[in-house]
Every structure is written in C-alpha cells, then in structure tokens.
Amino acid sequence: MHKRIRRYTLIAMLAAVLLLFGTPSMVAREVRLWIWWQARQLKLTCTIAKIDAPFLRPVELSGIHITDQAAGQIDLSAARADITLNLRSILLRTRGRAIQTLSIQDLRGEIHRNRSDAFLPERSWNSWQKSLPENFRVDRLNLRVEDGATVVVLRDLALSASEIEAGAFNAGEIMISSPLFRQSFSRLRGSTTWQGDRLTIAGLSLARGLDLQSLTADLSHLSKEHIGLEFDVDAFGGKIRANVSNEWRAGHSTWNVAGSATDISLKQTSASLGFTDQLNGILHACKFTFRGDPRDPASATASLWTELTQLSWRRRSADVIMLGAVLYNRQIQLQQLYVKQGNNQLTLNGEARFAAKTFDWFNPDFRGTISASISNLGAFASLFGANAGDFSGEIAVDGTMNAADRKIGGHIKATGKSLTILKTPVDTFAAKLNLTVTAFEIEQLELHRQNDFLRGQGHIDLARNHLYSGNATVAADKVADYLPLLPVAWQKRITAGAIKAEWSGSGNSGSHSGTFHLGGRGLRVPEPADLLPFNAELQADYAPGILFFRQAHLANEHVSLNGFVTVAEKYFQLQAVALDLNGKPKLRGNVFVPLSLSKVMAGARASDALDPAQKADVDLSVDPTDLGELSTALTGRNVWTGMLATRLSIFGGVDALQGWANLHVRDLAAANDAARLSGDAEMRFSSGTVNAKASAQSTGSSPITLEASLPVRLTARGNAGAEPFSADLNFPALFLNRLPRYLSHDVFRDGILSGKLQMSQSLLHPAITGECQLTNGKLGLTPLRLTEASGRIAFKGQTASIDFLNLGNAEIALSLQGELGFADLNALDLELSPNQAVVDLTPRRGGGCVDEVKVMPLPTGQPIVTGIDRVAFRGGLLGKPWRIALTDHPAKPAGGSAAAAANTRSFPWCAGGSEEGSVLIFGSEPRPQAKPEPSRPRRKSKRR
16 A cells, blocks of 8 residues: 555656746747737737747747738847747636736837728737736837828837836837828827726826827727827917827728817927917817718718917918818718908808719719908908908998709809009999809899999800800090909009900800900000000901901000001901101001911911912002101101112012012101111012112211022921022112211221122022121120221132231230031031131130120230140031030140140130120230330520
C-alpha cells in the first residue's frame, strides 16, 4: 500500500514537472494558433516574429505586423505586445473577455479607406467585440488614417485605460485635414475611463478658448455593427454638444447626428482657425439633426435652426440672421430665412420637393414667399458684397413664387424711392413681374429721375421656342449722369448731351427683329477726335443678319452728314451720302464694300473679312474743300489748312478692280507748322492693276514725281506681293528742313535728299536701280545721339553699295561704308564697315537681347584691344525678327606675323523697351579739336 502511494506520488510529481516545463511552449503554440484564427476571421494577415509564454505570466509578442489580405488598406506594426489571456473564456467559449490585459509598445501604421466596399467583413465585428480587453495600454502610437479626402494623423500618442481606475491620455500632435476643415492640436494631456466598453477621454485643452470636457466612444454594440460618439466642448465662450452614431448593417450605412451650440464667439473662432479676415459676432443658438446615409441625402431626414447676432465681416454687418430648415420625405422646408440690419428686414420662406428621377432635378417642385422692407439700400447691398457708396434709398419687395410639374408661376412687386443705383440717382422705381405656366411677363418697369425716365414692358413665352416681344423708352437730359451704368469701353465714347430712345422688338432663341429710334442733342464725343457738340437722329430696323439705318443724320450748326447705312453679314453699304459745310455741298456718293464688320470687330484681318464672291462699288466726289474751315466746323480748332478735292469711281471684284480716282491737294499744313505740301495723283484701275501718276512738292523743294504700275489684290487669297510691278521715283532736290512735321517728325533738321530710282519685278522680291544721296544732313533727337549725317547709296538690282555714310556730332565723326542685300524683303542683310577704329565698349554681354544702340567717344588713353570689322543687321520687313551681328579682331596678331582670327557675336533685337534688353555702345575716336591761336598783346599807343 505504501509502495503504491509512493508510486502515485512520484507520477504526480513527474506530471507536475512536465506541466511546469511544457506549458509555456504549449501556450505559445495555442496563442499563435488563436491569433491566426482571429486574423483569418477578420481577413487579415498577422505575422509575429516571436512569442514567449512564461508560466503564470503575460504572453509576450515581438515583431508584430498586421496587413489586410486584399487591397492594402491596413498596414500596422508593433515592436512588442504583452497580453494576459483568459484561457477559460477562449477554450470554453464563455461570455468573459478573451483578453484581460493588453499592453502595446511602439505601434505604427496606416489605414486607408478609399473604396466604397466594406472595410472589414460583416461577421468580423463580433470578434472585435470579444477582443476588447479589460485593461489596455498603448505607448508611442503613430498612425495615419485616410478616408477619401479626409486624413487624420496621430503622432506620439500614449493611452492607458482600466475598468477599476482612471487612466491617462497624452498626444504629441493630432492633425485633421479635410476639404472643409484643417487643424492640428499638439501637446494634449487628459484622463481616461473604461467602463462597459465605453472609452471616455476628458480634460483636454485643445487650443486657447477650446477645451474638450469629455469625448466618449461607445463600443458596447460593436458586434451589432453600431458605434457611437459623444462629446462636450467649451468653445470660445460657449458650448458645443453632439451625439453621433453609425450603424452599417448589410452594407447599408445609417448615421444619426444630433448637436447643439450656444453663445460661441465668432471673433475667437476666426482667430483660432486662422482666418485672414476677422469675423465678429455671436452664434447665439444652433441645433442640428440628421438621420440617414450622407451618400443619399434625398432619403435622409434633417433639421437646422441657427441664430447669428451682431455679425460683421469686412464692411458687411447684420444685427440678426436666423435660418430654419427641415428635410423630410424628399422635401426641404425653408421655415424662415430672416435678416435684420437696423431698419432693414428680409424674410424668405418656402418648401421644395426633391425630384424622384435624376433628370427632373432641373424641374423642382417649389413654392415660397418673399418680403423685404429696406430703408438703407447701401448698407443692405454691402451685406452681399456690393460697395455701400454705390447704393442708397428705400425699397420694398413683396411676392410669391411656385413651381410644380415643370410649370412655374408667381408674382413679385417692388417699389422704391430716393434711390441711388451704381452711383446713379433714381427718384422712384416700380416693377411688377408675373410668372405663369407658359410665360414670363414684365408687366411694369419704371424708373424716374426728374425729367429722365426708363419705361418698359415685355413678354417671354416659355412654351414655344422662347418667343419674346417687348418695348422700352429711355430719356435722359444729361448722359454724363449715367456713364457708370455703361460698359467701360463705352464710357469714353459719349460724355455729354441729351438722348431719347425707343425700342421695340420680338424674336426667339435663334432669330431677332425690331426697330429703334435714337435722338440726341448736344452730344460730345472725345475719342478719337474731340468733336464739337452735335445732334444725332438715327432710326434703324434690324433682322437676322442685317441692320438698316433708314435715317442717319449727324449735324452741328456748321456741318451736316446724311445717308442710309446698311450693315449686313457679308457687306457694308452707304447710300446717298451727303456732307454739307456751312450750307454748301462738299461730299456726295455711294459706297458698297463686301466686308464683314462683325468679323473685323471680332479681331479678324480686313483681308479675311472680305467676300471675294461679291463686287465692290465706290462712287465718291469731294468738291474743293477748305480743310481749315472743315476742321474748325468739326472741332472748333484750326487743325489743318489747305484745299482738298477728290473723285473716285471704282467697281468690280475685290481682286480685279476697275475704274479711276484722282486727288488734288493744295497748301496742306498742320497747325503751328509753316511748311506746306501740294500734290496731285491720278490712278487707273484695270483687272486688278493700278497705274498711278503722282507728284508732290513741299515749299522750296523740287517736285517729287512717281509713276507706278502696281497689282491690287485685297483678299488673303490673292498674292499681290509676288506679282510684277514697276515704278519710277524721282526727287531731284528735297530740302528736309522744309518738310511738314507730320512727315518728318523732326528727325531731320536740315539737309538735301536727292535721287532717282527705278523699281521692277515684284513687291516681295524687288529689283532697284539708281542712286540716292543725302547731303549735309542735320538730325534731331535720335536714339544714336548723332546730329550729323550724309551718305550715298547706289542700287544695282537686288543689292546696293553704300559708297559712304558719315555720322557725327560735336564729339565724334564716324565714317562707314557697306552693302545692302534685298533680294527678299523678309530677309534683308545690311553690313556696315567702319573706316576708322571702332570698339564695342560692352563686350561681356549675357544672352539677352539688344534694344538700343549708342555711339560715344573713346575714353582718353584707353588702348584699343579688339576692333569692330563689321556690323550686320539682318531681319525682315514683314515681321521676321531682327538680329545684330558684330565681327571683330584683336588689334595686333597674337603670334606676331600670323593673322588674328575673327570673332562674330550675334544678338537678337528687342525693340520696344524690353525689360530684358541691354544697350549696345560703340566707341569711336574723338573728333580732332581745332587749337585756338595764341593771342598777342596789343601795344599801347603813345600819348603825346
């Protein structure tokens, strides 16, 4: 018996020893198997580098990495985790918690939820519920969570919670970024409680004036796919309370939100959120509820009531703004929108129903009313962003509006007095608008200001291709008072005068027709010429593609212009044009040009706006007219003097014109200019070619004569530049100091220009023979800063030799010669070579362009290291950019007898004062100065 007892005792001791040493490895295997099973249920992959399970001590896990099995939405890793397991609950599947204690160190990871499908399997939430520990602790949590455009980042977070004692919460930084909100909170400290699967964080100071009293996350119904969140915040002098819950069973997400806010300072809020413009006022009360899926707002229910007091932002202010709205059963009810600003009040209310089908959203079911009593229109307009100084006065609005089954109706009545609209005074204003099932009607629209008024009526049919009809009458004694109402481009066209206009018209979305009549008195047009006040009488009819002025009369007490004007889609016509000067006929004729003015005004070139299928017809006659009398009659100033007479009779296709023209000018001169110019010209047009003879003579100079035969091709299809031409130009002695200033622009002060040229071949590739010479030229202010010029050029077909070109001023005298190639006017090549030492005083130049050339004397004693051999200008007359090339060489060969290698540098020319342009400065030897003769002392005469 004793032996048997000893035997059983020994077996028990051996079993205890085996259990003591075998339990850790067995528990480790079971823990790894349990974690694998739980991860599999959650469709996650969990790898653990090492598991230690000491006897009667927590299980230690090292090197933990958790990822999801599909789209990479979850990626978590932890250096170490200590878990105290409830083996009884795990093995026997009792209701107790599977984890008693959980401690995690250095947890890092990212969670992305950018897809519309389920984030985790529906059956996994029961496992998550059972995996919640009795006590837990997290040290050094760094986590990034993305849900669409919303990002939440947690940095250096530490959290501990227990069911029997208070825990602690610490966070280095919490950042929240979304399309509507972006803010970060740092160095947060608080306490925690963990009771009944409800985690509460309390006592967090988020920012100055923003304290989180409590934040409770309710996980008690996680197994039923339901989560809740409650928070209580002291915000900027007020309170914010909210309760948010989400239930996502069977793929359907339902949100329940209820919140309230009271007495929140908008000034403190705007400063905390970093608004650049200060917002003042108080959110006195606000209540908000929502139930439903945010992705389907039409099926949700919601309500909002808010009241703002003492609101001000920039120059906008309001005493009270109240808004109440309810969303229920696909219907939005605007209970009230009330705005009070001093004595100004506005009230809106109504209701609208969501359309059942997407294509019906543009045809909502709506009905509502509007009522407004505005005693200070400027202050009320500033609330909506307008300038308070542009508006003033009183206005009242009352009306109703409804829409149902794609039918709209309503009636609005508005009245006002002592108004200012866009700085324009209006004494009274009245409007009545009717909206029926099939039409929109302006029953009355009237504005009055003293004797000025605007009256109008109109009707728009909403059922038949938007047919409309209407009429309006406008009268204004002073146009200048209404310039702010006009487009900016028109404000400089007419600046004074009185007008009265009438309009009536009708049409639809694709066709318009009507008539208008405009009468004006004392109209003042400052641009393009400052004309004397004149009267206007215009009466026109318009229809699709055409505008016909059956009366066009402009006149003052000296000048009268009459005619009929037609502006069509493809042509422009003047009929019976008559200009009378002081009761005497001066201009008579007709003009038909197949030119589309609409294309020209849209920016097209005139050659592209011509219609080659139509024929032009110009028949104008100008009797001898005193230009001094005409300019005085138009502007009140003697701008031009001289006599002018012309006659034109041109007709035919725009590329094959026929007819003739002549021009006679006698003693043409501008104001304050003694130089006079006389000339005659005769032209004959035949099959697209013009043969011209012209002569002109300035006072004291020999006549300039020109005989030419030129192609005339007006459309872009013609290539007149490649057709043959011929011209003979002869100017025996042209005294430049006697040219009119409108021709010379004071470039030449003196000198004689003489020459004779014969031109042939084509305009783009001309051949020129002859010579031209400038003698004793005196220059005005030029960019080169030179005052003297003389030279001679001999033309030899498509090249020319510059025999000499002398330039100078009081300090330098520069002598050059060169060659000009003009075989193609778009590829001109001018090369000049100096006959003396010339250097580039700015040789170290960057890659920028050159916009100015100067010539100045070399500094005294400066050695000439590199001289300029040649200066070349290359470019085109038809838009090809110009370049300047400099070829230079060292003054002395570097190797003694060997010739120095030439160096060429090229720079683009950027005319027009470009900011990137530089100045090219040439230095030349100074002009020798004559030595003054020594003066001899006079002998004193002897006096007797």
